[in-house]
Amino acid sequence: MDDAGPSDARACGRRGTTAERLRHAVGDRIGLTLLSGAIAALLLTPLLGIALSAAEVGPQDAIGILSRPGALSVLWTSVALAAVVTAASVAIGVPLAWLTAWTDLPYRRFWTIVVALPLVVPSYVGAFVFVHAYDPELVVDELGVTLPSIYGFGGGAVVLTLFVYPYVFLTTRAALLGLDASLTDAARTLGHGRRETLRRVVLPQLLPSIAAGALLVALYTLSDFGTPAIMRVDTFTRDIFVSYDTFATERAALLSVELLALVAVILAVESRVGGTAGYASRAARGTERTRLGGWRWPATLLPAAIGTLTLLIPVGVLLGWLVRADYQYAAESLAFQPSFAVNTVWVAAVAAVAAGAVAVPVAQASVAGGRLATLFDRATYVGFAVPGIVLGIALVELSTRVFPAVYQTLPLLVFAYVVRFLPQAVGTIRSSSAQVDAGLVDAALTLGHTRLGAFRRVTLPLLAPGALAGAALVFLTTMKELPATLLLHPTGFDTLVTYIWRVQGDVYYGRAALPTLALIGISMLSMLVILSQEGDDGG
């Protein structure tokens, strides 16, 4: 952009008629859409494995399974849990985003990091810690009040919300930072009150971003098994897992198809609300912060409370376990090895780069428009809603039958991570793509750059922050992923989570604490990368 570029023959050729440019643009869009479609198709191949497996259930049995007693009730519980967690995440995430982005809250930068960090604590670890740390009887004795059991729908919803609401916080905050202050100023100038401005100007602009975060929360909740299992909530995924436990993989596949149908409905609903989700112009200049006045300090209680529940308590409990050496049988083969951390970071980094690279064309195509491109974009979300074990078994099935050479190799494992976590990168890159003014690309072409050169020198730098943030999100969710990792990792390639999984049983809390703290520590660094991409917000 900053240099004029050589004015060679090709450049003269480029400087063609408007019609010619239009033809190129249309050609680009078709090419991009095709590429996006190819990626979506590749990512959806594991579903083929699920469908094949499900098809092995006879029609009679299938009807029996789908209309089993209690089927409606678990379906209802799952939907209700997803709805409650999503609503609660919006209720927590949006105010926190507003507080940290648009107000004069003290130590905004610090609180931003604190309230984003819960995302790095695996929700199953959070649930595990809460279940062990929460002792109603203790409180009863001390204070003389009766607390409800932590188990069940309420406890499950609370724990899930605490560790997944940052999806909403992050997307909403990005949108708030990007919101053009001139629009609100204009609205105010035109005599609209604060409330009116919020309703007519701010909310419509924020809604797509809130919806993008809410979608991730809803799909995460639907697909999660570990947390509902620990919190003893009877969800749909539990049915699927029971099928695996009783070695009825075909039944599990059929139930997964049912779950996918539900996901399709959610995606359809979201695309109504979401539109070009995550658009942020970043044209914001001189936004005047809302003065909290007397509420300035009391307002910090909200992020402080969230930080205590989601960070201080889990890390404190883990540290407590770390110092408590209470092993019944100290197996030598279960000793912690630094290679677990190295493997974890290595495979997560590869998955992050791969997901970032794949997400760019999908997001670009989606922003360029077209129903087909939007469909492909949404198709990539399906993987996020498929429970890891379902995806893992599907890939075991496909690879052993069709491509045995990749079974239990890193490429297949990375593929699984990309399938599962790509939408997180697509979402953030889509926001950045929306900022790329087509005029800029045209200008670069006019100035004699090749199409590739224009992409490299104009588009890519503009996409970079979104791509990096997206890759970082993929990085940290990959590090937390357990079920697919267990099924697909190369033999001998142990990671932090596979180690935590092995030592968490029985009386090995002490041993699970160290790798869990390492996991959280590494994840925190990743989260700092995400937040540093926002640029300086003056906090």
Next chain:
Amino acid sequence: MRKDRSRRGVLRIGAGIGAATLAGCGGPIDGTVTPLPGSETETDDDELLPEFRGSGSYVEGRPDLDAPSMADLPPLSGELSIYIGVGEGGLYEDLITRLSEEVYPDFEPSVRVVDSPNALIKEYEADTTRADVYWAVDAGSLGAVADAGAFSKLDDGAVGAVPAAFRPDNQWVGVAGRARALPYNTNALSADDLPDTVMTLPDSGLAGQMGWAPTYSAFQAFVTAMRLLEGDAATRDWLTGMQDAGITELGDEWLVSNAVADGEFQAGLANHYYALRVQAARPDAPIDLAFTSGDAGALVNTSGIGVLNDTNRTQVATRFVRHLLSAEAQEFFATRTFAYPMVPGVPPAGDLPTIDELEPPDIDLAALSDLEPTLDLMRDVGVL
């Protein structure tokens, strides 16, 4: 059934006495046995045992073992792919490491710890089995692999010493068991005070003085066994009866066994090894075990191993199975985690009956994996 074993020359392995006369002749096959630390150039049968045996109060005064020694088994060498079901707390890997690093330097096992046999079964169905043997902690997982037809039949000569109930159709063989038992406080009760079946417990007057851990998976397997043996209605009555009698609920069976030893209540329902662990930690603890017979309370679940059909390493795989049934390996399980040795010639830790003296119910252990109806029932009566 022990015919073949005697051909191999069963050795009585004493605790040091008479070892010289009974010693083998310098290891299984020339050069395959590395001298162990502290041993002379000659490896005799007794010198392997201390490597595998645990430590602590139970090890002193261990009786002679009546099982083949590793030193008399054909050696392990070459590669072997072992899938291990999770839940063994690293113990099995420790044993494998001992074999490969200290006994057979040419033995190159690769271990993959798996959550369930689902992937293994998928591999088998696609003709791409990666495992040579599958070693699981529960009979249910083994049964699933056997049902898929993925195991090859084990030779009686290799596994005949194990009671038939723990090697169904020789598809797989149990290597270390865990028995349901009634731990009781010896200050409060004597063995005669405990019934011969758990079914009479609700009306015995004892139940109000007992503890249990309904959230614990072994307890849930026990309830599943009761459902299969007595039916849902009787199981429901039993659970309700125990609750009405005022049984105390604790978080797990380690806590139950400790509370029994502390006299918090007189008896409990638990896996047998927790009482042994209590005693290992507190040798004077007033705790002993009673076993019922033929009912759900006498359930014995087992970890076991099978050789995959599709392996082309059948020989070393079978030898590996035989090594797990050797005196040393059985002693390893008995003295390190207080598991029930599956070879009757190796007694369990403590003064417990040997495996062939227990009277487990006649039940298909694989059926215990169907947990869901049990959980529904337990929730329904309010136990969970």
